[in-house]
Amino acid sequence: MVKKLKTYVNKYFSDGPKTAAIIVSVSIIILIMVIFSIRKTVTISVDGKYKNITTFSNTYGNILSSNGIKIGPKDKVSPSLNSKVHNNAKLIIKRALKVEVDVDGKKLSINSPENNICDMLKAEKIKLNSLDKVVPYKYSKLKKGLKIIITRVESKDIKSSSQIQYETVVKDDESIQQGSNRVIQEGQNGKKETVTRIMYENGKEVSRKVISEVIKKQPVQKVIAMGEIPDYSPSRGGNFSVVRSLNMKSTAYSADYESTGKEPGDTDFGITATGTVAKRGTCSSVAVDPRVIPLGTKLYVEGYGYAIAEDTGGAIKGNRIDLFFNSNSEANDWGVKLVNVYVIN
Structure with a gap:
């Protein structure tokens, strides 16, 4: 460029000294322009601390080397050290911090430039399962000397x-x-x-x-x-099994005319509804309502004794029993009273 400039000057300016002065001046101007074109200003950030540097270097690695800034093996640099330098660019350096990780029965000493525990674990390829516990909290900021405990949970x-x-x-x-x-x-x-x-x-x-x-x-x-039915021992002696018990209104009758309207010699005089002869003895005849006590049922009547349901009567309805006696006077002596009647085996 200078040679071309000299030829150009000699062509249009014949005075030698004057020509030489012009050539020198123009050369200086060109040199200054070249210097300004290759000089760059770069801002360097190291862990958040900023510093402006003027440089003629083409790469960020050369800038750091010429300014005595060393980069550790785990430090994070952005852009990369081999990247071409541009004027007014920013170079960010994140220094790696030493932390301790207790995981899977091992204690690991790790240098990491990541911002938090979670990012550090990902970078170190330490996988976390969904239930695993991390202390401190996995999004906690990394600090120098931080101790991290990972508990595997299954x-x-x-x-x-x-x-x-x-x-x-x-x-x-x-x-x-x-x-x-x-x-x-x-x-x-x-x-x-x-x-x-x-x-x-x-x-x-x-x-x-x-x-x-x-x-x-x-x-x-x-x-x-x-079983609810007790074995009953009547006061007169004996023992029987009770099928069920009833509290009934009792009356008394005899074969006499006053009770039956029949006299000796009449048809069916002293005959029960079942065709047996009415009797008073070890097993007496009684009249019942068959809907309550079926005919032929064996009974024990308190105060009266053993009986069998053999007879019926027009007035004997429902919870009522009519006891047979040998005479009308005995029947009158019994009168009307409530008695316990036991159906027995």
């Missing part, structure tokens, strides 16, 4: 089946003697399925919790009928 759901014990229910039954019982319904165990969640930390169980129970089969109650 969850397992275990299914198991178990029996549901049946209940035994006892019901009173007036058709069964006291001291006796009868199984009305056999019991059956049920079945349930349980899901238990077991939590492990670093391979050791720390808790277990039932998270669901499903009844697969309902249990069936065992039902036992317990």
